[in-house]
Amino acid sequence: xxxxxxxxxLKVASVCIGLTVFFGAQVWAQTxxxxxxxxxxxxxxxxxxxxxxxxxxxxxxxxxxxxxxIILCREIMVSGLRECxxxxxxxxxxxxxxxxxxxxxxxxxxxxxxGDTPTFGTPLPVSSSAxxxxxxx
Numbered sequence: 001x002x003x004x005x006x007x008x009x010l011k012v013a014s015v016c017i018g019l020t021v022f023f024g025a026q027v028w029a030q031t032x033x034x035x036x037x038x039x040x041x042x043x044x045x046x047x048x049x050x051x052x053x054x055x056x057x058x059x060x061x062x063x064x065x066x067x068x069x070i071i072l073c074r075e076i077m078v079s080g081l082r083e084c085x086x087x088x089x090x091x092x093x094x095x096x097x098x099x100x101x102x103x104x105x106x107x108x109x110x111x112x113x114x115g116d117t118p119t120f121g122t123p124l125p126v127s128s129s130a131x132x133x134x135x136x137x
Contacts, residue, residue: 040082040094043102044075050109059112071105 051068054060060068085092 036094037082037086040098041079044079047102047105047109048072048075050113054109054112 051060051072055065055068082092
């Protein structure tokens, strides 16, 4: 029996948004002041919310929680600095290093989200002290 995919619409929307952002920013080199302000903020919100959820579900704990706290503190400090500088009319452009840092963070968080799920036939060595209960359809 084929199971229905409840998240199909979300996956399609995510791919469409990703393609729109890629073509708008990279291929056609379209940027706006609002986009320059909101893009780093959206990245910070994504990283912070994912790290908090991973900690809440027990996927990261003890010593592995410390890097998450450091990342969250840094994200808050950089956001505050950007806000402060924007009031002074000082532009703080995103550097290539910052883009690479964000890419590495997203890849690392993706690996944490994969957790114990089999990837190409082998489970990833991530311990989990909390489980998410399965719901009946």
